[in-house]
Amino acid sequence: MTAPAISLRDIVCTFPPSSKGRTPYTAVQNVSLTVADGEFVSVVGPTGCGKSTLLNVAAGLLNPSGGSVDIFGEPLRGLNRLAGYMFQAEALMPWRTAMQNVMAGLEVRKVDAAESRRRATEWLERVGLGGRGDAYLHQLSGGMRKRVALAQILILEPRILLMDEPFGALDVQTRQLMENELLALWSANRKSVIFITHDLEEAISMSDRVVVMSAGPASHPIGEFPIDLPRPRDVAEIRLTPEFLRIHAAIWETMRDEVLKGYQQHERA
Amino acid sequence: MNAPNASMNFYRAAMFAGSLLTWYVLTETAILPPFFFGEPLKIAAQMWTWFSSGTIYPHLAITLLETLLAFVGGTLLGLIAGLWLGLQPTASDLLSPYLKAFNSMPRLILAPIFAVWFGLGIWSKVALGISIVFFLVFFNVFHGVREVNPVVLANARMIGANKPQLLRMVYIPSAMTWVFASLHNAVGQAFVGAVIGEYLGSVKGIGYLILEAEGIFDINAVFAGILTLTAFAYGLDTIVSVAERRLLRWQPH
Ligand SMILES: Nc1ncnc2c1ncn2[C@@H]1O[C@H](COP(=O)(O)OP(=O)(O)O)[C@@H](O)[C@H]1O
Ligand SMILES: [Mg+2]
Numbered sequence: 001m002t003a004p005a006i007s008l009r010d011i012v013c014t015f016p017p018s019s020k021g022r023t024p025y026t027a028v029q030n031v032s033l034t035v036a037d038g039e040f041v042s043v044v045g046p047t048g049c050g051k052s053t054l055l056n057v058a059a060g061l062l063n064p065s066g067g068s069v070d071i072f073g074e075p076l077r078g079l080n081r082l083a084g085y086m087f088q089a090e091a092l093m094p095w096r097t098a099m100q101n102v103m104a105g106l107e108v109r110k111v112d113a114a115e116s117r118r119r120a121t122e123w124l125e126r127v128g129l130g131g132r133g134d135a136y137l138h139q140l141s142g143g144m145r146k147r148v149a150l151a152q153i154l155i156l157e158p159r160i161l162l163m164d165e166p167f168g169a170l171d172v173q174t175r176q177l178m179e180n181e182l183l184a185l186w187s188a189n190r191k192s193v194i195f196i197t198h199d200l201e202e203a204i205s206m207s208d209r210v211v212v213m214s215a216g217p218a219s220h221p222i223g224e225f226p227i228d229l230p231r232p233r234d235v236a237e238i239r240l241t242p243e244f245l246r247i248h249a250a251i252w253e254t255m256r257d258e259v260l261k262g263y264q265q266h267e268r269a
Numbered sequence: 270m271n272a273p274n275a276s277m278n279f280y281r282a283a284m285f286a287g288s289l290l291t292w293y294v295l296t297e298t299a300i301l302p303p304f305f306f307g308e309p310l311k312i313a314a315q316m317w318t319w320f321s322s323g324t325i326y327p328h329l330a331i332t333l334l335e336t337l338l339a340f341v342g343g344t345l346l347g348l349i350a351g352l353w354l355g356l357q358p359t360a361s362d363l364l365s366p367y368l369k370a371f372n373s374m375p376r377l378i379l380a381p382i383f384a385v386w387f388g389l390g391i392w393s394k395v396a397l398g399i400s401i402v403f404f405l406v407f408f409n410v411f412h413g414v415r416e417v418n419p420v421v422l423a424n425a426r427m428i429g430a431n432k433p434q435l436l437r438m439v440y441i442p443s444a445m446t447w448v449f450a451s452l453h454n455a456v457g458q459a460f461v462g463a464v465i466g467e468y469l470g471s472v473k474g475i476g477y478l479i480l481e482a483e484g485i486f487d488i489n490a491v492f493a494g495i496l497t498l499t500a501f502a503y504g505l506d507t508i509v510s511v512a513e514r515r516l517l518r519w520q521p522h
């Protein structure tokens with residue numbers, strides 16, 4: 001058996017107190033999570049439970065306070081060079097056009113300008129932005145900017161994709177469109193994916209496996225659910241199948257208490 | 270600022286003409302004594318003589334050279350120092366009280382020292398201008414670097430940018446907004462450095478010309494010098510605005 005693409009073992013992340021007199025905050029504790037090569041794994045959990053924190057650990061942007069990270073069997077040191085990271089917040093360079101943003105990764109790799117322009121044009125077309133390459137970011141809608149971000153990452157052909165609530169800010173229609181496009185792109189060339197979301201339906205309709213996190217502090221996985229729905233999938237249609245509803249009910253059963261707990265903590269905070 | 274439309278341009282021109290006319294009438298009727306307030310027509314005549322005979326050009330060239338050297342030098346030094354210190358938390362912690370002290374010092378009091386160090390030629394004026402412009406740009410770049418969006422930075426690192434590439438792709442473009450905010454101010458201050466330096470000791474330059482005219486109570490020549498300087502400062506500021514519009518094209522308006 002080949003080594004898993006990502007293997008997080010016993011990850012602990014403790015943040016120092018924000019001011020004197022406060023206690024340190026342990027966001028996640030004892031998190032072990034593996035993603036097989038080519039597997040699409042979603043992580044769901046209440047807001048603030050530490051999903052972004054975990055993704056930062058897998059990306060090598062954050063050093064965990066405890067535990068280890070292996071990428072294809074190798075301990076991760078520094079940034080994860082095999083991973084493309086789609087951030088939750090806007091992460092593109094606003095001083096660059098869509099095209100220049102998509103080309104940025106090739107530029108730092110010193111790829112010839114004409115060649116990288118050709119490939120960027122191709123990728124912009126693939127994400128449905130053909131002809132919009134010269135637009136600056138403020139001239140594009142939120143959905144279009146997410147497409148640019150996706151193209152910026154996929155052009156580098158990473159073996160691992162880390163996606164942090166990538167479509168969270170989009171309206172339902174745009175969102176389902178993007179989900180289907182992502183699945184199509186993914187199935188053409190199976191990358192290993194960690195897909196963070198707080199939307200259980202999105203998680204089920206996209207993934208091979210759904211991991212449910214508890215509410216923070218010291219958040220950790222409280223359930224793992226294989227999703228054996230047939231592929232290729234249409235994210236809108238699959239939500240209506242009895243199979244989907246059965247899985248949804250089973251996962252929701254596990255999640256409900258945690259969501260309530262997270263909600264109450266939110267209220268108190 | 271919105272692009273002025275035709276009627277706004279008309280009102281602006283009318284306002285300019287109106288002010289001149291008021292000035293003319295007030296001094297012509299001696300409601301304002303012409304000895305102190307000058308006379309627009311004589312001022313215009315003086316400027317015409319200067320430019321048509323060419324006697325002003327050597328002075329203008331010197332003042333503009335001092336200003337440009339101070340502006341460009343101060344901006345570049347401020348840019349480099351701001352980027353460098355912005356990326357070096359330890360060094361900036363060490364230097365921050367000194368920088369604040371220097372910045373709060375009225376830099377014009379350095380003029381006599383620069384005159385001693387660099388003599389009465391252009392370099393004492395350039396040094397004075399640089400000492401003013403540098404801090405304006407420096408603090409803006411410094412803050413610009415500190416305020417770089419951390420997500421944009423992390424994203425650039427994730428797509429493979431190394432330190433120098435981050436500087437070029439993220440830090441510098443991000444600091445540019447702040448730089449331009451300071452450059453408009455810097456233009457005016459570079460002129461201040463040049464002219465004050467000339468007042469304090471020089472044999473050439475518009476400041477020298479103004480001082481000389483004042484010595485013989487030629488108030489019209491003083492005003493002519495001031496107006497000439499203002500026109501050129503405005504011109505330089507316009508060049509900065511054009512550069513700004515081009516370089517910050519990516520910003521929503
Ligand atoms: N740099 C940090 N310093 C202190 N606390 C942090 C930091 N980053 C995240 N946290 C805290 O850790 C918890 C998890 O955050 P995050 O991973 O962003 O949650 P999620 O992505 O699941 O909404 C939150 O309570 C947050 O306040
Ligand atoms: Mg998050």
